[in-house]
Amino acid sequence: MPIFSSLTARNALYEKFKSKIINNPILDRNLVSYQGNKQAPFSAWFKYREGFSERLVTYILKTLQPKPGLLLDPFSGSGTSLFTASELGWQTTGIELLPVGIFATEARIIAQKINxxxxxxxxxxxxxxxxxxxxxxxxxxxxxxxxxxxxxxxxxxxxxxxxxxxxxxxxxxxxxxxxxxxxxxxxxxxxxxxxxxxxxxxxxxxxxxxxxxxxxxxxxxxxxxxxxxxxxxxxxxxxLDYIQLDLFSNTELSTFTTIKSVNKSGNFEILEPQLYEGSCLEILPTFPDNSIDVVITSPPYLNRYDYTRTYALELAFLGCSEDKVKNLRQQMLSCTVENRDKHKYLEEYYTSKERYDEFLKIDAVFKQQAALQEVLMILEEYKKERNLNNKNIARMVHNYFYEMCFVIYELSRILKSGGIITIVNDNVKYAGEEIPVDLILSDIAESFGLRTKYIWTLGRGKGNSSQQMGSYGRTELRKCVYIWEK
Ligand SMILES: C[S@@+](CC[C@H](N)C(=O)[O-])C[C@H]1O[C@@H](n2cnc3c(N)ncnc32)[C@H](O)[C@@H]1O
Known part of the structure; x- marks a missing residue:
């Protein structure tokens, strides 16, 4: 039986945000993705494919021109935003769960001090x-x-x-x-x-x-x-880095954007990023209100990528056992069909911090986002009709947005008034149903008091996974950088 696929709520959401959706010709794939790091010292050593480019971070900071202060990346990966912003004079803080990203970030900190x-x-x-x-x-x-x-x-x-x-x-x-x-x-x-x-x-x-x-x-x-x-x-x-620093020492400070201080032994240092190891779902709630000036981040995309399998060689190298890898898989922000619901875990966590009221508020925002509920209902129908190529896709989409509600709530709480949040993410499509991740997340952000300034789109979007192209043809999906303000 064909499923009645309503677009009403998604169309309404599109109408709400369409004036904010702006094609930004400067943002091409090369600038946004890891590809843009091929020539960048440090970043090019290890292919962290899910990373974004250093040039993107520089572009965002130079274009939006926030006053330097404290920058946070709650999904810091190999640390691209942290190191790039440090070089531009920012204090930076990152949160990362995967030991591979943590090791890469630590190694880069060490490399900058090495003899x-x-x-x-x-x-x-x-x-x-x-x-x-x-x-x-x-x-x-x-x-x-x-x-x-x-x-x-x-x-x-x-x-x-x-x-x-x-x-x-x-x-x-x-x-x-x-x-x-x-x-x-x-x-x-x-x-x-x-x-x-x-x-x-x-x-x-x-x-x-x-x-x-x-x-x-x-x-x-x-x-x-x-x-x-x-x-x-x-x-x-x-x-090369050393030569650049040497050059810097003989030049007027004002001609350089990089701020590197000289330590007691005469060596240059950049402002060292601070890294929290663990899940941002647990670490963000420990940050004080109004303490962050800018967030630049890219959460896992809703695309079934499994970091714990993709980086299995590196995890084994770092001594992770089978159990450790399985635990990590479940702790990651849900973006695979294997991730189980974190509802109970989040409820207990917020209750233990005496923040049950906030838990309820976040839970309600999730339930009230109409376009999301429309998508979830249709995917559940597809699941009953066995029209999904994996029955857990509906659960994955549900869990992804549920957890992102908590992340966005916490970011809005800890951001200072006038602060900016920049998110890099892709829209996706399952069983032919477009999921406007950019609009749904922006609407959730607005429920928590943020304003959407722009949803910048890349020149060319892309189709979703190759499995779907056979049945539904290639369609353009927005790949975006969204800017929210407080
Ligand atoms: C798209 S990547 C970000 C890459 C980063 N922008 C870079 O340039 O390297 C998303 C990152 O989120 C991390 N991650 C996933 N779930 C997490 C969680 N619950 N807490 C913290 N980090 C998480 C993944 O390990 C991955 O490194």
Whole structure:
């Protein structure tokens, strides 16, 4: 039986916000996505594909010109907004749940303080050794079920030997951690896998690929080659940064936008980001009212990407057990079909903080958002009719917006009056039903007292997942940067 798909509430929402939807030709895919970081020192070391570009953060801060103060990114990933804003003179605070993002952020903080000459001498020695001679069973790579067989025997032996050498022979803790991070940055390159959003794709040479079509990822680097290249890139970026700082020291401050202070030993320092490790659903409620000047962030998109599978190699490298990974998967903002409801957990959390009234207020805003309820009702119908390619899609959409209500409420509470929130996100479509994520979230923000200034759209939108294109054809979906004010 065909399902009656009403668009009434979504059309009304579109009418409400249409004057705010503005195509911004400056924002192209390259500027908004990680692609824009390819040439950026530090960011280019590790492909955190879900990251946005440093140029986007600079563009936002220079275009909107808020007065520098405290900037927050509650989904800080590899720290793009934190480091870019720090360089522009902002104090920055980030929250991140995934150990991979946390490790990347810490490594970048360390890299900015590293003694380059000492690092160069360590690397000089490293390049002379045969890593497999230092292999130790006690440091063997602790695979997860989904990473087993990801490396050739020789690459895994050399990787473990390199780690064991760093562990036993590098005394400077900062250099040791940067060398570990260098190895994390090359895991994909030396493996039979390729990151693919929802899971890892396996190259046919692994003997593990099950798909109908054989997947060939192209060149798989040897560990020695990959680590040599990555170390070279890191040294050259650090030297470049150092030269820029040197240049800065001989130039009038006013000609530079970057604010780097000189410490007692004469070295330059940038304002160091502060990072909270854990879920922003728990950490944001601990921030005081009116304490943040600007938020620049990009939450996970409602697109079924599973960070815990995509970054499984890196999580295993960092010592995460199967249980830890499963827990992380559930703690993440719901954006996969596996995420279970956090309703009870949030209710208990707010009650334990004596903030049950606020819980009720947030819960009510979720229930009253008409376009969202329209979408949820239709998706539930599709589920009953077995028209969804996964029955948990309706639950995922429900949970995503439920949790985002809590995030947006907290952001509006902790933002100072006159403050700005910038969100990067994509709209999506399931079973042919467009979900205007930009409009729904903006309306929720307005329920919590924020004003929508712009919904900037990128030149070209994109269709949703390839599974749907067959049935519904490719349609343009808005990819947006939205600006809310308090
Ligand atoms: C789109 S990415 C942001 C990337 C970031 N803008 C960058 O440039 O690297 C979303 C991030 O949110 C993190 N995340 C997901 N759920 C979270 C939660 N509950 N609390 C904090 N971070 C979370 C993910 O691990 C991921 O790093």
């Amino acid at each position: 380059i000459e000492l690092l160069k001498s360590v690397i000089y020695k490293l390049e002379k050794i045969d890593y497999k001679d230092y292999y130790k069973d006690s440091l063997a790579f602790k695979h997860l079920a989904i990473t087993r067989g990801a490396f050739s025997e020789i690459n895994e032996k050399q990787l473990v030997g390199y780690l064991s050498y760093c562990h036993d022979f590098i005394r400077d803790k900062n250099i040791q951690q940067l060398l570990m991070y260098t190895a994390l940055c090359i895991l994909e390159d030396i493996s039979y896998t390729r990151k693919d959003g929802q899971y890892l794709r396996w190259d046919f040479r692994s003997g593990r690929s099950k798909g109908k079509t054989e997947f060939n990822k192209g060149e798989i680097l040897s560990f020695e080659d990959a680590i040599r290249r990555k170390l070279k890139q890191i040294i050259s970026d650090l030297e």
